[in-house]
Amino acid sequence: xxxxxxxxxxxxxxxxxxxxxxxxxxxxxxxxxxxxxxxxxxxxxxxxxxxxxxxxxxxxxxxxxxxxxxxxxxxxxxxxxxxxxxxxxxxxxxxxxxxxxxxxxxxxxxxxxxxxxxxxxxxxxxxxxxxxxxxxxxxxxxxxxxxxxxxxxxxxxxxxxxxxxxxxxxxxxxxxxxxxxxxxxxxxxxxxxxxxxxxxxxxxxxxxxxxx
Numbered sequence: 001x002x003x004x005x006x007x008x009x010x011x012x013x014x015x016x017x018x019x020x021x022x023x024x025x026x027x028x029x030x031x032x033x034x035x036x037x038x039x040x041x042x043x044x045x046x047x048x049x050x051x052x053x054x055x056x057x058x059x060x061x062x063x064x065x066x067x068x069x070x071x072x073x074x075x076x077x078x079x080x081x082x083x084x085x086x087x088x089x090x091x092x093x094x095x096x097x098x099x100x101x102x103x104x105x106x107x108x109x110x111x112x113x114x115x116x117x118x119x120x121x122x123x124x125x126x127x128x129x130x131x132x133x134x135x136x137x138x139x140x141x142x143x144x145x146x147x148x149x150x151x152x153x154x155x156x157x158x159x160x161x162x163x164x165x166x167x168x169x170x171x172x173x174x175x176x177x178x179x180x181x182x183x184x185x186x187x188x189x190x191x192x193x194x195x196x197x198x199x200x201x202x203x204x205x206x207x208x209x210x211x212x
Contacts, residue, residue: 029061114136
């Protein structure tokens with residue numbers, strides 16, 4: 001694959017100007033997958049992706065899975081840590097959402113931290129991957145990897161906001177075809193958590209009172 005301008009600039013900055021490369025993007029990406037132990041339809045699963053190479057959208061990927069390397073079902077969860085997953089050209093990747101940044105010097109610390117996180121005990125929840133990702137966000141905010149602006153936001157609102165942003169990313173990914181016909185997942189850069197439900201309920205009550 002030929003180098004694109006993002007990678008050329010990155011290499012020029014590092015090799016010629018001798019400057020520290022910019023922070024890596026941290027994103028939640030969604031994949032189309034089929035549950036290995038059931039006859040259910042394909043479903044979306046969430047993963048955490050560090051984007052080191054902006055041209056290939058590649059870097060370390062963290063995925064919760066209940067299958068081994070040969071696709072055989074396991075009786076327990078494992079956290080799959082892939083060193084260099086390339087999103088461009090991967091037809092199963094449906095897009096992603098930026099959630100923060102990781103400094104080059106913090107990458108090993110992030111990987112070590114991910115390996116210490118507890119895993120679910122059962123696999124009967126269709127949303128297991130999504131729930132696992134969302135459960136990590138508060139600690140990742142404290143660690144400085146996820147944007148601080150989400151600090152005071154509930155996990156429920158974060159999950160709903162991510163779901164909407166990933167839907168937007170999927171639509172763009174499916175309708176935009178690159179010049180070389182490769183699948184290039186779209187990464188949404190700016191998004192907002194879902195509004196507080198309590199506020200929506202209050203507004204709904206107010207509207208009902210006004211209508212009566």
